[in-house]
Amino acid sequence: MSEKTEIKTDIETAIEAGEKFVKIFYDTFDKKRHIINKLYQENAKLVWDGNPVVGKDNIQKFIQDLPTCYHTVDSFDCQPVLTRFTEGKSTCMVLVTGTVKYDSNTLKSFTQDFTISSVSDVWKILSDCLRLRDL
Template sequence: MIQANFTSVLSFHFPPVQYKTTRARKNICNLNIHPCKTLIIRFSFFSTELKMDPDALAKAFVEHYYRTFDTNRAGLANLYQEGSMLTFEGSKVQGAQAIVEKLVALPFQQCQHVISTVDCQPSGPASGVLVFVSGSLQLAGEQHALKFSQMFHLMPIPQGSYYVFNDIFRLNYA
């Protein structure tokens, strides 16, 4: 069986978004046979002129993150790595496994996030993106939603995806 797997340095763990790829050069960088004998062709973009749109990245990430949180919280593990940090209401944990264990063990199961604002900025020379979110969290059986603010620092990895390096969450008590 022959399988063509098209990826780029701008692919995502979370859903792909639009980029400004003007004058970016597209190259086949890998052509090899996978151990299970499927043919894998990987595409990458190589150009310093290629510009990512942080706003589109932030929007796609936020939609994916909170949808996953509300429907399959354990699935958030894919978004973190071993160096990732979470500070949840002042409690710090590090590493994808510990972070997801913390999130899964929160004292509520069913919930729904409603996002009010999403701000983002590039974070500097490491090509990361800072995402700052405000919104409300409706817990099942509770009359009033809880206001919250949360920030993420998304960092690129060589394979072309982004992951959450920093995650800080706070409820906004009235």
């Protein structure tokens, strides 16, 4: 396979993975937080509005302790990371923008970026970084 064909295939894979991932992630976050750790790799890293959390079980506890919320995704972009930089593992970057409403708090804008990698044909989060902003 030529490098150009390989890159095209990687882009198509990233787009498909990103679309599915975004839907699953925010549905799980908003409705099924008790299983959100299944979306993260064992030693995943989260930076939540400046607060670092390491390890999927710690991330789950952190997220479960947040107020109930509902996300609206406005846009997302998915980009493959070349396999020569990831020890041959399919990996992509996903950038998401939207709004989130926590309980009785005001509506906030958010930007969240993920690095996800395929583990046994299942996409898992390696890193997750979220920033909240007032509208």
